[in-house]
Amino acid sequence: MKSLRLILSNLIYFAPSWVFSSINILIGTWILYIPFIKLKFVLNDGEVxxxxxxxALGLxxxxxFIPKINKRIGVGTSTKIGIFLLAIAFNFPLLAPNYILLCASLMVVGVFSAFTDVSLNALTSNIEKREQQNFMSAAHGFFSLGGFVxxxxxxxxxxxxxxPQLHMGIISVFVMITNLFLSKNYAFVVGDKKEKSTKNLSFFKSIKxxxxxxxxxxIIMFNxxxxxxxxxxxxxxxxxxSESKAGLGFxxxxxxxxxxxxxxxxxxxQLGSRKTIVFSTIIAFVGYLFIIMSSLTFSVxxxxxxxxxxxxxxxxxxxxxxxxKDLETSFAISIVSGIGFVGFLVGPVILGAISNFSSLVVSYVFLSILIIIAFGLGLFGLKKKVDNV
Structure with missing residues (x-):
């Protein structure tokens, strides 16, 4: 809870944490209207x-292009611009008059989701190093808090x-106003300047x-x-x-x-990063076992x-x-968060395809299998030395 107290007591940490919240406030509001979109255009799960x-295509x-933009204007300014454009973009899907424009508007959402997410994680990492304070996990807690809100x-x-357009519009204005006020606390952050360069490495060698x-x-962001x-x-x-209870699980x-x-x-x-990842995947798998029982109490x-x-x-x-130690922090964060965010956006697509050909229950079984793979990678794929990270 030390990092939470840090965030709540200092705007340097609270401001980027609020961007995390803002992203998921927008997403959390949008997902409430997916059933509305489905009924509006008479779509099946595959079409959704x-x-x-x-x-995902937009992402x-x-x-x-994101690392180049971050380098040119700074991770702070990129984050500020990104959250403003994302707040505007989330209005487009609900305003779309037909299915084609719905798809186009969701691609725009993907573009600014990627730009904001990658820039924000690079910003958070740079602030951690600049201030010598860890608050990455708690900052991501504000992302989850945003979804809850x-x-x-x-x-x-x-x-x-x-x-629905009025609801989304009000939320977007709220997000833009609050971030306009808070962005002055991080907009000046440019990025790392004195770390090892990856220029002499090929892309594939650098990400190995x-x-x-x-x-x-x-896998985790896919889930x-x-x-x-x-x-x-x-x-x-x-x-x-009922429709009023459908949001209870989320x-x-x-x-x-x-x-x-x-x-x-x-x-x-207390545990180290590797053990934390391994134990967490076990808890997540048990969660899926309860969900697929398909009763309100057990699923929730x-x-x-x-x-x-x-x-x-x-x-x-x-x-x-x-x-x-071998890669620039901003580059490493950008690669991992970028690939992770691909999972976040393609997850719903693949789940919809599986559901269309079988059922949502089978889709959730598929998600539980992915968690088993993540467990194996954490247990056998990560070096034991990361327990001390």
């Missing part, structure tokens, strides 16, 4: 997944907003030390993205709850993930365990990457 694929075409408060007031970390990040976008439909279609998932990340820096200090409990299990893995992966 295909539309979400364009979010993929953006990632190669966006989906939780949105679920309570969704009946008051007969116009990060490969296991990148795969773990991909996070899939749960964020399909937890509502799982409870609605499989468990057969709300509990976000709440336990928030708690886990606020406690994560303490777990890491499962989403809670899943959130707690996944909570600290991504911050630990970024922490290990940031401590790589």
């Amino acid at each position: 997944g295909f539309a979400l694929f364009f979010t 993929l075409i953006t990632i190669p 966006g989906a939780g408060i949105g679920s309570l007031f969704i009946s008051q907003f007969s116009n 030390p990060l490969l296991v970390l990148a795969i773990i990040a991909f 996070e993205g899939a749960v964020e976008h399909w937890s509502n439909l799982f409870l609605f279609d499989i468990v057969k709850v 709300i509990i998932f976000s709440l336990t993930m928030t708690i886990g990340r606020f406690l994560g820096d303490g777990f890491s200090q 409990l499962g989403f809670g365990l899943l959130g707690f299990g996944l909570s600290v893995i991504i911050p630990e992966v970024y922490r290990i990457a940031g401590n790589n």
Whole structure:
């Protein structure tokens, strides 16, 4: 909890943490209206997944340019611009008059999601080194908190907003105003200048030390993205709850993930990064066993365990990457977070395709298998020396 107190007592740490929250407030509000989008355009699960694929496409075409933009204008300015443009972009899908423009608008969301996420993680890593304070896990806790706020408060007031566009517009304005006020605390951060360069290495040689970390990040964020976008439909279609209760799984998932990340820096200090990742994947797997029981009580409990299990893995992966002695911190963070965010965006797409050909239950079984793979990579793929990170 030391890192949480640090964030709440100093705007240098709170400002970037609030960007994490802002991203997921936007996402959490958007996912409430996926059932609305599905009904509006009369889509099946496969068509919903295909539309979400364009979010991933936007990310993929953006990632190669992000490090260059960060280097040119600084990670602080990139983060400030990114969150403003992302807040605007999230309005487009709900305004789309047809399926084609829905896909196009989701690609725009993907572009600015990638730009904001990669820039923000590089910014957080640079502030950690600059201030010699660790707050990566707690900062990611604010991301989860944002999802809880966006989906939780949105679920309570969704009946008051007969116009989804109005709801999303109000949230976007709120995000832009708060970040305009706070961005002065990080906009001046440029990035690393005195670390080892990767210019003389080929791209594949430079990412080789990060490969296991990148795969773990991909798997975990694949799971996070899939749960964020399909937890509502799982409870609605499989468990057969009312629309007002469909967001309950994601709300509990976000709440336990928030708690886990606020406690994560303490777990890491006691267990080390590698053991923390291994134990966390076990908890996440048990969560999936509860979810696929497909009863309201067990499924909601499962989403809670899943959130707690996944909570600290991504911050630990970024922490290990940031401590790589052979690569620039910003480069390492950008590669791992970029590949991880690809997982976050393609997860919903692949889950939708599996659901369309079989069922959402099978989709969640597939997610549990990925967690087993992440467990194996953490146990056998990471060097034991990272226990001391």
